[in-house]
Amino acid sequence: MADKKKKKKEREEKIETAEVLGDIAEEAGVEDVVTGMEDLAAAGELEEVSKEALAEGAAEVTAGMDDLASAERVAFLSGVVAGAGVDDLNEGAELLATADNVELASALVGIMGAADLEYAMELAGIAGQIMVAGDVISGLDMPVLAMFLAGKGEQLHDLAADSIYQAAALRGVSAALAETSLDLTEAGLEEMAEGATRLAVSRGMEVGSEVLAVAGALEVAEGLEDLAAAEALDEVAKDVAAEGVAEVAAGSAELGVADALHAAAEAAKEDESSEEK
Secondary structure (H helix, E strand, O other), rough: OOOHHHHHHHHHHHHHHHHHHHHHHHHHHHHHHHHHHHHHHHHHHHHHHHHHHHHHHHHHHHHHHHHHHHHHHHHHHHHHHHHHOOOOOOOHHHHHHHHHHHHHHHHHHHHHHHHHHHHHHHHHHHHHHHHHHHHHHHOOHHHHHHHHHHHHHHHHHHHHHHHHHHHHHHHHHHHHHHHHHHHHHHHHHHHHHHHHHHHHHHHHHHHHHHHHHHHHHHHHHHHHHHHHHHHHHHHHHHHHHHHHHHHHHHHHHHHHHHHHHHHHHHHHHHHHHHOOO
């Protein structure tokens, strides 16, 4: 009878132990499953953040590369505009130099015309004097000398007239050259102004190119940082997800053990009840 009671007590203790261990295993299993699910949720959130960082990084790198390409194009155009500006300045300088030469030629021709006119008037005066002297000689009955003087007077008169015509022509040429000089000066100044404007525009484009290049480099750097951060977050998400899966698996196993312990305890109770009956 004592042995029977002892065995019964031992069985009850085993049943109680199984139930306690089952409860502990169940509690631990539930806790591990909950923790694992939380880790999986956190891993999902980290994955979303990683995707956003990846997309943002890719966009920044793309924008940066576009800015760098634009900077190269603007720099090329700046060089073209600068070259055109230098050409304009050279052309303007050549036109101004030509204008100076033409102006000098105009002055020289004007001087020549004035000298011709002065010379023509002197010739005209001499011609008149000779013709008057011829008339006087003719009255003195010296026909040969009178005819000679008359002929020379007419020659000097014609020469004076031709010199006056030449002086008038030179004056017209001088005026035309002066007008041409003004036109060349105006054109030269316009070319110089255009050249200066193009050089200013070129400098502005050069500065814009440098700004674009710096902005592009910064965007590429930031994009690469975001891509690196996205990769790091993705690795963390994978680790957290793996840990969550492991915790859920461990919790499920613990719940399985708890179910087995509870089932064993229930079976032992049923056996005990059957024996008592």
